Amino acid sequence: MRFSSLAERQILKAQAEGQLDNLKGAGKPLASADASTEAVGFRIMAEAGALPREIQLRKAIEEQTRILQGITGDARAPELAKLADLQLRLAIEQEARRRFQGC
Template sequence: MSFKNLAERQIMKAQAEGQLENLEGEGKPLPERAPGPLDTAAGMRIMAAAGAVPREIELKKEIEVQRLAVKAAEGTADWKQEMAKLADLQLRYAIEQEARKRFFT
């Protein structure tokens, strides 16, 4: 028996037993799907629901904050230092993305 048939049988069984009624979000549109592979998006959603934030997401937030710092420091002596911090964060972010991609392949 193929996995598709097994999954469909389990869904039909759950429907017949009424297990798919009165679920959270019933009757509402599905949430927007994150870009990228479905398995990665599902994993990120599960982690977010559990309160665990991957380092990749933390770095993305730090990059946004640092971009504002670079913009504020434009034309001052601190600009080069702020740009160096931004470049470092972007490099770390790229490393985290590459590590995740390699892990899932």
């Protein structure tokens, strides 16, 4: 028996038993074939707990910005330097990605 025939039989059996009723997303169109492969890759990486360096840097910048909001006086200068360093690293990562993708 061919695999396609076996698969078709399993699908028909599941339909007859009602296993395919009320599935998440039922009645909605399938995702476009034009969906960004980059977005799909990021989602898979996020689910696996491995975020791209760019995303990690964006989160670090957000956190550093929050830290800076609560600081005044002489303690502010080193924190500003950390923020500038993170922003520079992010710009380098973005440029490397653009060059790699040929944009």
